[in-house]
Amino acid sequence: MFIDVEETLSRELHEVADGLRIPAMPPLPQKPPRARRPWQPLLVAAAVILLVAGAVVLVVTNRASQKVEPAPPLPSPSPSPSPSPSPSPTQTEPVARIPRTAPTVPYVLDQRLYVDGEQVPGTWWSVRAGDAGWLALRTDNTWWWGRGPEATEITGLYDTPPVISPNGRYIAAVRIENGKGVVTGFDTGLGAARAEDGRGDATLLRASLPEHLGQPTMAALIEAIHLGEIPTERCHELTPVLFKVAAAGDQIAADIVRRQAREIVAMVVAAMNRLDVVGEPIDVLLGGGVLTAGHSLLMDTIDALLGKAAPGATTRIVSAPPIVGAALLGLDHVAAPEQAARTLRRTYADD
């Protein structure tokens, strides 16, 4: 058999080339490349997802945190310096005058603790206080907290002294890890707990939260979570309970949900500010279990607040796991056919 290799090559290559079905030319940039910033929505999405993850933890940890109050009562919208949150008659006088009245904040004098002018039983080393509560160390080295003259002991072991938030609403257990403080738990006057002990308005949470985790009372639930008898993962189950109670018209629960919405919007706006896209028409992708559940109170509040803060923003709920976005980018990069993207979405939609 004799074949002229060169002639055959030439013929066959031409045959192959001529027999090709030439696909349509892929779209090419029509204009000078705009400064497209495709990572922006992704960044916003990532930030929001992070936020929501953190927010879920917060909601859960404070699952029944006390009723949201519009923080320090400001006098009408006048620009004059607002009075201190705990005004006392002496404070309006010139600073040079030393007030003679008893302090209005908790204080320890000669190992005696005074709160609201009353002496708290026991002997004390020190006290720290915020507007809403105080945290004190007794001379037997136990920590106590309270909102009035009533003291409640903080149980559990603390390697590091607990701390009180500046507004006095939260007591956090702290652990030092590699030189950084890590909050390991909260002990706080909770909305449901306030309802139970009579400090706050009635809320259905008071019954539904303990019931969901098989505890008789709010106090028992707090204790069980605090002592680790209820694992953290199970606390996540309380979030849907909260939404259900809120949807049923419970004011305290609804307040918590609205507060959550405010936090989410604050985070979104912060992210948009960093990207300098406030006012631009932009998609805000919200993801994570809580947001994708589509609770109307939460979503409506978010839309309303975001509409005010960033009129150009449109919220979109992303239920696909973040990996899908990454894979889609990859597919775009290799100019994969549309079908591949559909297959990808379908695969993850099943999960």
Add this chain to the structure above:
Amino acid sequence: MMYSVTSGADAPTFEEYAGTAWPSLYRYAYLLAGNHADAEDIAQQTLMKAYGSWSRVKDSDSPTAYLRRMLTNTYLSQRRPKSRRLEVLTDAPPEPGHTSVGGPEERMVLWPHVKSLPPRQRAVIVLRYYEDLTEQEIADALGCSRGTVKSTAHHALKALRAALGTDGRED
């Protein structure tokens, strides 16, 4: 073959040029890559590169040769191993080595072997027997010397003859 474009005052816009050049770019890319997905990939990447440096391309002596060099480099610089290179995302089953739809490729004796040549040899073969380029033009496209082109072509032809199991014609 490759289109030719007159240069000068009426230099085409990139869009016009790309529209004209696309079929021939695609054919060349297919002969190099051996499958549609990679061919489209390479041809598109080449156009994107050309778009990025269009002012240089259009002022060059021959935009055609410029793009051919770009495409060749794009193809050669794909360092993915062959096995991986065939793992492309398509909406259809991957094309088999011999197309089974009864096309002319089935009767071909050399094309299947061309597809298994190493990239540089394959590029030389396609440029020489499809684009009908001179050795100097091939050397320009590949960015190597004429001697290298000669020896590469020699090795390629030897491999093809060996694959055919014939002695072929002695050089």
